[in-house]
Structure formats: C-alpha cells, structure tokens
Amino acid sequence: MSFVQIEGLTVNYGDVRAVRGISFEIPQGEVFGFIGPNGAGKSTTIKVLATLLQPDAGRVRIAGIDVPRHPMAIRRRIGYMPDFFGVYEDLTAREYLHFFASAFQIPRSQRSRTIGDVLALTDLTDKAEAPVxxxxxxxxxxLGLAxxxxxxxxxxxxxxxxxxLDPRARIEVRELLKALQGMGKTILISSHILHELAQLCTRIGIIEAGRLVSAGSLEQIYASLGLLQVVHSQIINLTDDMVEKIKAIPGVASVDTLVDRxxxxxxAGELTAEDLLDRIYALGARIRMFQPEAMDMETAFMKLTEGKTA
Amino acid sequence: MTTVSPIIEPTRWQRHLGFPLLAKELAELANRRRTYVIRFVYAAVLFGIGLFAIAGGSSTNVRLGAGRDIFFELVRLQFWLVLIFLPATASGALTMEKERDSLALLLLTTIPPWSIILQKYLSRLIPMLSFLLLGLPLMAAAYSYGGVATGELIGAIGLLMLFAVQVAAVALACSSYCRTTGEAFVLTYVVLAVLSLFHLSPQVHMTLLSGDGGAGVSGHVAVLSFSLILTSMITISSLVSAAVMLAPRAFVPPRNVLLQLFQRLDAFYNEMNHVTGGVVLIDDRNELPDQKPIAWRETSKKSLGTARYLFRVLTLLEVPILFVATSVNIDMVRDDNAVTRLLDILWVISAAMLCVHASGVVTSERSRQTLDTLLTTPLTGAEILKQKMSGVRRLIVVLLVPFSTIYAFQLWFRGFNWGYAVGAFGTALIFLPLVAWGALWIGLHLQSTMKAVLTSMFTVLVICAAPLVAEAFLGRWTQAAEWVGPNWIGSLSPVSIIRGVEDRGSMYQRMNELRFWLLIGPLPLYGMMFLLIRQNCLRNADRLLRRVPEDPTAPIDPFNDTSVQSTNVGSAH
Incomplete structure (x- = not known):
C-alpha cells in the first residue's frame, strides 16, 4: 500500500476550482516531485496533506489514516515547510527549535540531543545561539528543514x-534532501527548478490548472512523450564508418558530429546510457569522454503544460 | 514594414504636474470597498447626529434662533470626525507602499520625491474634503434657523478645511518616517496631541471661531488669518519633512518600537547599575520552553508580556495614581473627583492596550507567515489560543493593580461600602477580560493587525456610545410625545455602569439601594458575553485559526477507522 494516497481530490476557493479531482500515490521512501506553473494547485494540494485545508471532495490518506478525519494523528507524522514562512525574530536558532520541540511534545530529556542532531545535520551548529x-x-x-x-x-x-536561494544555498538544500532521502523519509517536494528535481526525485507529478497531467517515474514520462536523451562523447578514433555504425544501434535517433565531440x-525507454556506452565500446571506439545530459525535464514540462492556471 | 511611432518626451511641467500617482491612487481608492464603508460610516454619524440636533424633539418654533448652537455642534462634530477619519487613511499612504515593497519602484520612477509626497497628500486630502462637503446641507439647515452670521459660516468651512490640510500633512510626515502603518497611525496621534497643546486642536479652532479667543482676536478675517499662518507653517514643515525623509526612511527594517524602547531602557539601567551596585528588581530568567512553548514566548519574549517590561508599565500607571491619591488625602487637591478622572483615563488606556495586544496575537502571526507552521503541530486549537492569551492575561493582572489602588483608595477615603466594592471590582474583573477576548475574536476573523486593532477599538467605542446615543434619541422623541423616556437603554452602556458605581461611591447615603443594583444589573450580562465569546473562540479555535478541525464522529484510533470517506466531505473552510 502506498504511503500517500490521493483520490479525486477537489478543493475550491469560493467559485475558483483550485484542485480538480487529482489522484496520485507516493510509495514509502520515495521522493515525489510536484511540478506545475504558479497557481496550478501544488500548494493547495500540499496544504490539504498538511491538514491546513479541508478538501471539498475526494479521499486523502497518509499511512492509511484519513487526513480530514484525523488531522491530529497526521500532524504527528508529517513535517511541513510552507513556500513562504516567517521565523520568530525574537528567538535564537536554538530557542526556535526548542519552541517547536516543545510544540511537538518531544520529552524534555530528549530535546537537547535531538536539537543538537538536527543542527548538525543542517550544518547550523555554529549558528545555534545566533538570533534567527x-x-x-x-x-x-x-533552519526550517531542521x-x-x-x-x-x-x-x-x-x-x-x-x-x-542563491546557487550555493540551493546546492546545500539539495544535498540535505538527498541525505533525508537516504534516511528513508518519504518526501513530497514542489519546485520550479526542474533540473534539480530531476536529480532528486524518484517520481514526478506534473499539475496544471488543478489537474494532474502526468505522473510516474522520469523515464516513464519521457518515454510517454517520446523525448530524446542527449549524450556528449569524445571518441579519439571516430570515423565516418563508425558514425554510421553508431547510428545503426537500436534506440539511437541521431548522431551529430561537432568540432570537439x-x-x-x-x-528514452529503448536504450540506457550504460548500454550505449557498452555498444560503442564494442565497436572499437576509444572513448575519452562520455557524458549523458540530465534528462530534459524543461522540454517535458513545456510539452505537457500550456501555462494555464486554475 | 511596421512604422515605429516616435516617443514623445513629456515636458518638464507635464512630468512634474501630470500627477500620474494621484490618478492611480484615486482610482485605487475608488475601487476599494473600504472607501465606501468609511464614506457611509462618516455620513451616517454626521447625518444621524446632525439631524438629531436639527429636527429632534422640540417644535420648529422653539428652535427658531437656536441655529447658532446647532451650527457650532455640527462644526465641532466635523472637527472630531476629521481627527478620527483622516489619520486612519493618511497615515498608511506611504507605509503601505513600504509594507508591499513597492516604494522602491516608485522611487525609481522619474517622479521626484516632493511630487510623490504632494500626490500622496492630495490623494488622501481630496476624499476628506469631499466628506466635508457632506456637512454643508446640515450647516445650511442650521443657518436657516438663525443666529449664525455669514462670516461664521464661511469661517467654519475655512477652518474645517485648514484643519484637514494640517492633519493630513502631519499624518503623511509620520507615514514617511515610520515602517508600518500601525506605527504611523499611533505616531500621528502622538504628534497631533503635542500640537494640540499649542494650536492644532478642535477646541482651539472652535474658540477662535466663536470669537471667545481673547481680546486680541476679533472678527473672522483675523481668525482665519491667524489660523492660516499657523496652518501653513505646520503643513509646509510636515510636507517638507516627509519629502526629506522619504528616501532615507524607505528601507528601514520593521522593528517592534515598544520592544526597542524597552531595550534602550535596559541598556540605560544596566549602565546605571554600575553606580547603584547591581540592583535587579525583576530578573527575567532566560529559560527554555517546557510544556507550553507559545505561552513561554508570549511571556518571556514579548514587550507586553515580559515581567520586567510589565513592571515598567505598572510603574508608569501607578505613580500618577499614588501621587493624586496622596494629594487628595493631604488636602492638596480638594476634590476626590480627581481620582475618578484618573480612573476614566485608566479605563481608556487599559482598553486601548488590551485591544492592541489581544487583537494582534493571531494577526501578527498571520502577517509574519509563522502561523501555518504552528498549525501543523499537534497542539489543539484551543490550547494554541489559551497559550497565546497568556501574555494578555499577565497584562490584565498588571492593569488590575492600578484599578485596585484606585478602588481601595476610594473605599478608604469615602468610607467602605459593599455596593461600591462589588461594583468596582466587578467592572474591572469583567470588562478587562471581555475587551481582551473580544479583541482576540475580532483578530481571528481579520487578516491584518492594523485592521484588527482599529476594528476592536471601534467596537469598544460603539458598545460604550450606542446605548447612550440611543437613549438620547429616544428620550428626546418621547419627551416631545409627552411619554416617559426609556432611561434604561443608556444604562446598558459600560460607561453608565462604571459611572454609576463611582456615583455610588461618592453618594453612598443618598443613592437609592434598588436604583444602584438596577444600574449595575447589566454587568452580569457583560460577564455572560465574555464567557460566550471565550467559549466561541475556544470551541471553534481550529476553524477560526483556519486549519482542519478534528472530526468529532471519527473513532479515537485512526488506524481502525474503516469507514469509507465520502466523495464530498463538505467545505469547512
């Protein structure tokens, strides 16, 4: 059974239908990337899961628990970080974490150790006594992640x-999320930075105008759209004959010879980068560089969406 | 081939006097619902009271020649309306741009700072002047009853306009200086209060207008000339300071002004401690939260919740009371009403402090975007609210001290009586929590702190004034119909109850026992109102805080909840 189950979720803000019957599932331990243009319904869906919004229709379950019926039980099992969030400027980082540790009813004897751990994990130990x-x-x-x-x-x-965030901070957050993924957490993450999601997520859901237009693993989405993956390679002994042989490999759509590569x-779906490397090597090629480009999620996103809002 | 139309550069005069910002502001104001609500309230108050003064009760023959009294009542009313409405609209003219981070964009345009100030100024002044026009028919009606000189009519209109011009300029200067609308609003009244000591008060204007200003001031030309000079000085200096401060104060970070003030005092006292030998009266221990994190923050990190800072508030309130009480006791002041007057001031200050503090406890979390993270913790909604109110509760306890001092003094000075003791302590114990929880309830329904504070204060004002106004209205009509007026309506006002209790204190032997208990009869009703509001807040806390409430029909163990969720679970938001 999937850890998160959403079936026909509908949320209205007055006359505006923000989410229109979307359904998807997230198995335990997976990182689900939620992509969509502004106003697509991503934050609304996340707010329903975070027990902040009552759905108008549909079924939402986390770990088998019905979210609208048992919000308190859900709150103990989720960690929610909103898109914009303020912090209490009158507290230090340590006090801020103690505040929420107390709100989550963590026993007092465990708090200092837990807070020390999360500060270390988020690399904020040096800033523990700094005002937020x-x-x-x-x-x-x-600190929000902590x-x-x-x-x-x-x-x-x-x-x-x-x-x-600036590039360095983005990389730090991404590395932190990878660490959390390694710890076996189930993560639902929404983002506009598509190539970062591609590196992190095991599954993707693309939402537009309150409807889920596509969901699945990256490979499944690329295959369904017939997208091409690009690999850059430097072959020392490349000849026209070898180029023709590479073109003949099943799954290869084209080979462009450039000045340096x-x-x-x-x-996607017919051939993996690893297989392609083996096949080219088998042709006697002396390979100096072999670099598969990250799957082109921007193309998938643009192909699947039309820029509509709910 | 497409042709490119040449860009027509605006002339220097067009750039400076085109007033695009003014056009935008007026269009925005016209599109806002609030503009029409304010206009309606202004007109309702003006015409309600104006028509009551003109047409209420006595016959037309009796009122002939009484136009002068009615006329001056109307003018006085409009001065107060300007003083109430104009700061509320003008103090946000620039701070709202700062709060929306749009002032930087405005400064990047070719509009010079002085023009921004002028256009903002006119955008707030023009609607106010249109409000003043509403009063003209009433003033004309009063004029028709006789007793008003034409010069007085013209002088009144001129002085009202000059007064609006000054108030708007002061409010705009405060808006240019402050970071938030709330700060600008409070500072405007502080500056106006200071200016009122010299010139800028409705009372001074009325005195000038009615020709009672002294031997040196006679004739309306002289009155207007005098006022015109002072108005010009205040207005120009306010507008110039607003223009000068606009850019340097455009990006100041938001700070809790009261907390800053207290922290500066802390630094001062710490410095003094070297001299006094390290005396610490109230030591705030900096402990980490235990079981009640929100209460911990409210009582150890907030300016109006921390014991040390509350002690300062208490000192500030208590010292004048003790001084006056001692003066009365040693016969320096031959009137125990001085203490009663202090009590009135204390009520106003207490109500204002509670409105500001209680209505902001939730709205400030909303505006700082910290509420959502709090709402996803396993704390129940009722628990969140109770803990949020812990700082307010402390403030109430602190406010009860000066109230108790006054009541204890009155009981000692005038002679002990049970009626006064029960009534006096009863009013404090019921009205203070009622104001606090009422303000919280209003704050739970509104998004912005400023709106919540103003709505709370306005509600308190209406609850206090409405029964008295209703009694006056009905009293006059029924008097004309030779029917005994319904005096009991006025006694529903908290003001009547508080006054009644004080009268009991001063006229113990004279006031009829039954009349006294009837007078404080509505007090239990207010007590019930407090309990109902508190219960409503706590029972509907989740819904009011805007999160999914626990389903009371759901089984206790969520893992054994086998019921199938319906496809339409209802919309509670």
Whole structure:
C-alpha cells in the first residue's frame, strides 16, 4: 500500500476550482516531485496533506489514516515547510527549535540531543545561539528543514524549499534532501527548478490548472512523450564508418558530429546510457569522454503544460 | 514594414504636474470597498447626529434662533470626525507602499520625491474634503434657523478645511518616517496631541471661531488669518519633512518600537547599575520552553508580556495614581473627583492596550507567515489560543493593580461600602477580560493587525456610545410625545455602569439601594458575553485559526477507522 494516497481530490476557493479531482500515490521512501506553473494547485494540494485545508471532495490518506478525519494523528507524522514562512525574530536558532520541540511534545530529556542532531545535520551548529533574524535566507531555509525533522516525521511536505536561494544555498538544500532521502523519509517536494528535481526525485507529478497531467517515474514520462536523451562523447578514433555504425544501434535517433565531440540522441525507454556506452565500446571506439545530459525535464514540462492556471 | 511611432518626451511641467500617482491612487481608492464603508460610516454619524440636533424633539418654533448652537455642534462634530477619519487613511499612504515593497519602484520612477509626497497628500486630502462637503446641507439647515452670521459660516468651512490640510500633512510626515502603518497611525496621534497643546486642536479652532479667543482676536478675517499662518507653517514643515525623509526612511527594517524602547531602557539601567551596585528588581530568567512553548514566548519574549517590561508599565500607571491619591488625602487637591478622572483615563488606556495586544496575537502571526507552521503541530486549537492569551492575561493582572489602588483608595477615603466594592471590582474583573477576548475574536476573523486593532477599538467605542446615543434619541422623541423616556437603554452602556458605581461611591447615603443594583444589573450580562465569546473562540479555535478541525464522529484510533470517506466531505473552510 502506498504511503500517500490521493483520490479525486477537489478543493475550491469560493467559485475558483483550485484542485480538480487529482489522484496520485507516493510509495514509502520515495521522493515525489510536484511540478506545475504558479497557481496550478501544488500548494493547495500540499496544504490539504498538511491538514491546513479541508478538501471539498475526494479521499486523502497518509499511512492509511484519513487526513480530514484525523488531522491530529497526521500532524504527528508529517513535517511541513510552507513556500513562504516567517521565523520568530525574537528567538535564537536554538530557542526556535526548542519552541517547536516543545510544540511537538518531544520529552524534555530528549530535546537537547535531538536539537543538537538536527543542527548538525543542517550544518547550523555554529549558528545555534545566533538570533534567527540575523540568519541568511539559506540558513533560515535550513533552519526550517531542521524544524520539520525534530519529531522524526515519516512524511516531509516541502513547498518550494529552494525558492529564492542563491546557487550555493540551493546546492546545500539539495544535498540535505538527498541525505533525508537516504534516511528513508518519504518526501513530497514542489519546485520550479526542474533540473534539480530531476536529480532528486524518484517520481514526478506534473499539475496544471488543478489537474494532474502526468505522473510516474522520469523515464516513464519521457518515454510517454517520446523525448530524446542527449549524450556528449569524445571518441579519439571516430570515423565516418563508425558514425554510421553508431547510428545503426537500436534506440539511437541521431548522431551529430561537432568540432570537439559527438552529440548522440537516444530514445528514452529503448536504450540506457550504460548500454550505449557498452555498444560503442564494442565497436572499437576509444572513448575519452562520455557524458549523458540530465534528462530534459524543461522540454517535458513545456510539452505537457500550456501555462494555464486554475 | 511596421512604422515605429516616435516617443514623445513629456515636458518638464507635464512630468512634474501630470500627477500620474494621484490618478492611480484615486482610482485605487475608488475601487476599494473600504472607501465606501468609511464614506457611509462618516455620513451616517454626521447625518444621524446632525439631524438629531436639527429636527429632534422640540417644535420648529422653539428652535427658531437656536441655529447658532446647532451650527457650532455640527462644526465641532466635523472637527472630531476629521481627527478620527483622516489619520486612519493618511497615515498608511506611504507605509503601505513600504509594507508591499513597492516604494522602491516608485522611487525609481522619474517622479521626484516632493511630487510623490504632494500626490500622496492630495490623494488622501481630496476624499476628506469631499466628506466635508457632506456637512454643508446640515450647516445650511442650521443657518436657516438663525443666529449664525455669514462670516461664521464661511469661517467654519475655512477652518474645517485648514484643519484637514494640517492633519493630513502631519499624518503623511509620520507615514514617511515610520515602517508600518500601525506605527504611523499611533505616531500621528502622538504628534497631533503635542500640537494640540499649542494650536492644532478642535477646541482651539472652535474658540477662535466663536470669537471667545481673547481680546486680541476679533472678527473672522483675523481668525482665519491667524489660523492660516499657523496652518501653513505646520503643513509646509510636515510636507517638507516627509519629502526629506522619504528616501532615507524607505528601507528601514520593521522593528517592534515598544520592544526597542524597552531595550534602550535596559541598556540605560544596566549602565546605571554600575553606580547603584547591581540592583535587579525583576530578573527575567532566560529559560527554555517546557510544556507550553507559545505561552513561554508570549511571556518571556514579548514587550507586553515580559515581567520586567510589565513592571515598567505598572510603574508608569501607578505613580500618577499614588501621587493624586496622596494629594487628595493631604488636602492638596480638594476634590476626590480627581481620582475618578484618573480612573476614566485608566479605563481608556487599559482598553486601548488590551485591544492592541489581544487583537494582534493571531494577526501578527498571520502577517509574519509563522502561523501555518504552528498549525501543523499537534497542539489543539484551543490550547494554541489559551497559550497565546497568556501574555494578555499577565497584562490584565498588571492593569488590575492600578484599578485596585484606585478602588481601595476610594473605599478608604469615602468610607467602605459593599455596593461600591462589588461594583468596582466587578467592572474591572469583567470588562478587562471581555475587551481582551473580544479583541482576540475580532483578530481571528481579520487578516491584518492594523485592521484588527482599529476594528476592536471601534467596537469598544460603539458598545460604550450606542446605548447612550440611543437613549438620547429616544428620550428626546418621547419627551416631545409627552411619554416617559426609556432611561434604561443608556444604562446598558459600560460607561453608565462604571459611572454609576463611582456615583455610588461618592453618594453612598443618598443613592437609592434598588436604583444602584438596577444600574449595575447589566454587568452580569457583560460577564455572560465574555464567557460566550471565550467559549466561541475556544470551541471553534481550529476553524477560526483556519486549519482542519478534528472530526468529532471519527473513532479515537485512526488506524481502525474503516469507514469509507465520502466523495464530498463538505467545505469547512
């Protein structure tokens, strides 16, 4: 049974239908990337899971528990980080975490150790006594992640955790999320930074105008759209004959010879990068570089969406 | 081939006097629902009271020649309406841009700072002047009853306009200086209060207008000339300061002004401690939260919740009371009403403090976007609210001290009586929590702190004034119909109850026992109102805080909840 189950979820804001009967599932331990243009219904869906919004119709379950019927039981099992969140500027980072540790009813004897652990995990130990107000935006974001980890939740709901961060802070957050993934947390993450989601997520859901237009693993989405994956390679002994042989490999769509490299395009689902490397090597090629490009999620996103809002 | 139309550069005069910002502001104001609500309230108050003064009760023959009294009542009313309505609209003119982070964009345009100030100024002044026009028919009606000189009519209109011009300029200067609308609003009244000591008060204007200003001031030309000079000085200096401060104060970070003030005092006292030998009266222990994190923050990190800071508030309130009480006791002040007057001031200050503090406990979390994270913790909604109110509860306890001092003094000075003791302590114990929980209830329904504070204060004002106004209205009509007026309506007002209790204190032997108990009869009703509001807040806490409430029909163990969720679970938001 999937850890998160959403079936026909509908949410209205007055006359506006923000979410229109979307359904998807997230198995335990997976990282689900939620993608969509602004106003698509991502944050609304996450707010329903976070027990902040009552759905108008549909069924929402986390760990088999009905979310609208048992919000308190759900709150103990989730960690929610909103897209925009403020912090209490009158507290230090440690006081801030103690505040939420107390709110999550963590026994007092365990609090100091837990807070020390999450501060270390988010690399904020040095900033423990700094006023929250004085932290940079990236640090505040990491402090937010430290907060959601305090009560060791099974499910993390992260709404745009990397928005507005500089490149270094984005990489730090991404590495942190990878660490959490390694710890076996189920994560639902929404983001606009598509290539970062591609590196992190095991499954993707693309939402537009309140409807889920596609969901599944990246490979499944690329295959369904007939997208091509690009591999850049430098072959020392490349000849025209070898180029023709590479073109003949099943799954290879085209081979472009450039000044310093060849650009190979292969059909997702038919051939993997590892197999292509083996096949080219078998042709006697002396390979200096072989670099598969991250799957082109921007193309998938643009192909699946039309820029509509709910 | 497409042709590119040449860009027509605006002339220097067009750039400076085109007033695009003014056009935008007026269009925005016209599109806002609030504009029409304010206009309606203004007109309702003005015409309600104006028509009552003109047409209420006595016959037309009796009122002939009484136009002067009616006229001055109307003018006085409009001065107060300007003083109430104009700061509320003008103090947010620039701070709202700062709060929306749009002032930087405005400064990047070619509109110079002085023009921004002028256009913002006119955008707030023009609607107010249109409000003043509403009063003209009433003033004309009063004029028709006789007793008003034409010069007085013209002088009144001129002075009202000059007064609005000054108040708007002061409010705009405060808006340019402050970071938030709330701060600008409070600062505007502080500046106006200071200016009223010299010139800028409705009372001074009325005195000038009615020709009672002294031997040196006679004739309406002289009155207007005098007022015009002072108005010009205040207005120009306010507008110039607003323009000068606009850019330097555009990006100041938001700070809790009261907390800053207290922290500066802390630094001062710490410095003094070297001299006094390290005396610490109230030591705030910096402990970490235990079981009640929200209560911990409210009582150890907030300016109006921390014991040390509350002690300062208490000192500030208690010292004048003790001084006056001692003066009365040693016969320096030959009137025990001085203490009663202090009690009135204490009520106003207490109600204002509670409105500001209680209505902001939830709205401030909303505006700082910290509420959602709090709502996903396993704390129940009722628990969140109770803990949020712990700082307010402390404030009430602190406020009860000066109230108790006054009541104890009155009981000692005038002679002990049970009626006064029960009534006096009863009013404090019921009205203070009622104001606090009422303000919280209003704050739970509104998004912005400023709106919540103003609505709370306005509600308190209406509850206090409405029964008295209704009694006056009905009293006059029934008097005309030779029917005994319904005096009991006025006694529903908290003001009547508080006054009644004080009268009991001063006229113990004279006041009829039954009349006294009838007078404080509505007090239990207010007690019930407090309990109902508190219960409503706590029972519907989840819904009011805007999160999914626990389903009371759901089984206790969520893992054994086998019921199938319906496809339409209802919409509670």
């Amino acid at each position: 107000d004085s932290l940079s935006r990236g640090m505040k974001q990491r 907060r959601v980890l305090l009560h060791d939740p099974d499910l993390l709901l992260l709404d745009e955790p990397a928005s507005g 060849v650009s190979l395009r292969m059909r």
